[in-house]
Amino acid sequence: MRLIITVQGGTKPFIFNVERIEELVIGRFDPETGWSPDIDLQEYTALEKGVSRRHATITRRGDTLYLVDLGSPNGTFLNEVLLFPHQPRLLRDGDTIRVGRLILEVKLASPPQTAPSE
Numbered sequence: 001m002r003l004i005i006t007v008q009g010g011t012k013p014f015i016f017n018v019e020r021i022e023e024l025v026i027g028r029f030d031p032e033t034g035w036s037p038d039i040d041l042q043e044y045t046a047l048e049k050g051v052s053r054r055h056a057t058i059t060r061r062g063d064t065l066y067l068v069d070l071g072s073p074n075g076t077f078l079n080e081v082l083l084f085p086h087q088p089r090l091l092r093d094g095d096t097i098r099v100g101r102l103i104l105e106v107k108l109a110s111p112p113q114t115a116p117s118e
Helices: none
Strands: 002-007 014-017 023-027 054-061 064-069 076-078 089-091 096-099 102-109
Antiparallel strands (some): 002 014, 002 102, 023 054
């Protein structure tokens, strides 16, 4: 199973193998330390749109994904519902995540099937 996160209006998705996810950080590049989050929204004018450097995480427990706000000043919204900081919320296919004024679209998909060799 793959997790595909796309910034609304963007063309380059972030793609992850769900089985390999422990924690994915959503945020923006830190020029002081050189640290980049797993889902780096810097190129989408994240600072101007209210995205924190460490805004939220996506974590996996078993086969289930959760979204967690990290206490960001502008909040994290799941399907336009404000999350309480540090309280995991179930993440599903088709959900939208809003961090600052950026909207992320969530898709869970099976990997493409390869044709058997002849």
